[in-house]
Amino acid sequence: MSRRQFLQTSAALGLATMLPACRELSHLGIPIKVYLPGMQSGHGLRQHTSYPAPSSERKVGVAILGSGAAGSFAAWRLKQSGRFTSPNDVVIVSGPERFGNAAAGTMNGLAYPLGAHYLPLPSLASRHVRELLFDMGVIESDPYSEKPTYNETVLIHSPEERILLNRQWQDGVVPRAGISQDELAQQQKFFAYTQSLQHALGNDGRKVFSIPLALSSVDPAWRALDQISFATWLTQHGYTAPSLLWYLDYACRDDYGIGIAQTSAWAGLHYFTARGGEAKNASAGAVLTWPSGLNPILQHLQHGQTLLDGMAVKISKQNEGVQIDVFDGQKTTRLIAEHLVCAMPLHVAAKIIDLKPLGFDPALHLAPHAAWQVSNFLIDRFPAEPAQMPLAWDNVVYGSSSLGFVNSTHQLIRIAKPAQTVFTAYHAYAHEQPAAVRHRLEHASAAELYETAIADLDAAYGWGNPIKARQYIKQVEITLRGHAMASPTVGFLSNQGVAALQKLDGRIQFAHSDLSGLSVFEEASWWGEQAALKILKQSA
Structure with a gap:
């Protein structure tokens, strides 16, 4: 592969640094960063972008593709068994976004969620x-x-x-x-x-x-x-x-x-x-929550685990095990694994492994996935609140098409309010065709994204007014998740392709909330648990 081809591949897969694609924009004088985790890498797989031939091989016991809730739980369960103790026994391929929907960020030392925020x-x-x-x-x-x-x-502390x-x-x-x-x-x-x-x-x-x-x-x-x-x-x-x-x-x-x-x-x-x-x-x-959402749970699950930067781009079954090519933006590493846990969304898995022989036809069995926008506002000072109904952890606006906003510092034990906080505003593009939304978000302007992000904060505080907004908002980070979650539409329980993947009992296991059709932590971790238990039984 030539240097030019390599650079094109890296850009297409969005893996040059294994960070989400980022656009730095500005609106009303407020700096805005827009992250699109997994988008470029997913598009690269969809377009069958070429990647370098493997430069090294590594034999591992269990390769886990995906570092979200399902993959991390599978790794934790295997480690808990006491039978997988060496660095190559269990390897988690972390990309394209470590922690998946439970990722988190920081602004001015304040942590906040980039996705899931409570349990x-x-x-x-x-x-x-x-x-x-x-x-x-x-x-x-x-x-x-x-x-x-x-x-x-x-x-969760009061007021909830x-x-x-x-x-x-x-x-x-x-x-x-x-x-x-x-x-x-x-x-x-x-x-x-x-x-x-x-x-x-x-x-x-x-x-x-x-x-x-x-x-x-x-x-x-x-x-x-x-x-x-x-x-x-x-x-x-x-x-x-x-x-x-x-x-x-x-x-x-x-x-x-x-x-x-x-x-x-x-x-x-x-x-x-x-x-x-x-x-x-x-x-x-009551619910459980942290300033950074569910990220501390994923941090705990991955503690002491072996992680490999990169994203799986090809899977094939061999006599000696399962072969996985992992590209990290610079080189491709080939893993030879005795067992594989594919903890990636099924629409991604379908691009790197032929699922039809396993009973899953992507043309028939892929479930719709909703697009989400998670917008984090660094607030320089707290807005005035009515004494009888102070700022809560979760703040919702009746009649809104958005989902309200949470206060990231709500759980911090303190005598007085901190000088700054982060408000995380959630919006599910629920009443539009997901494919159309994804296409629009890929090219959306700062003004368009900001209008969606600020909707509930404007209803609550009038921050749609540029002068007022600049008095409070110092920075905005917007995360766009084009395939944020599987949606349980009518008939989702009858998906025979998903049922086939659930029943697999060979070298390859699937573990993702897509197997339930409900994108919640309990479901994702359940399938991680099931994959790990099958591997433990096979290796007994």
């Missing part, structure tokens, strides 16, 4: 998550009881959440103030029904809705809900209250990246019924 209290069904949290010291005692004791610094409704902040995120009695009655009816389903069993004796999803009942009567949309189910059951429908749409956008009209009715009810985790020292519905 609901895990129920008994999510035993694997409880074991991890106990290992971290997040669960301090009784990890397998109904109500473990959690570390107070990680349990609020919603801006009729120009006033209200406690909680379900709209209530100024809502008619008829609407409130519909809200009460819906939440009473979903609460009644939390312990409902199918005809197979399993919980109807569970996390991990794989433990849910397969009773056909309940699975039939997957054949209609959540919006259709709500209409069939007489739910018409605008406040309730907006809130349910908000919830689906928040977890699934799509609205109630696209969400499977099964997935819509699953959102409200599947978890139910409790703590001895916290109220029902």
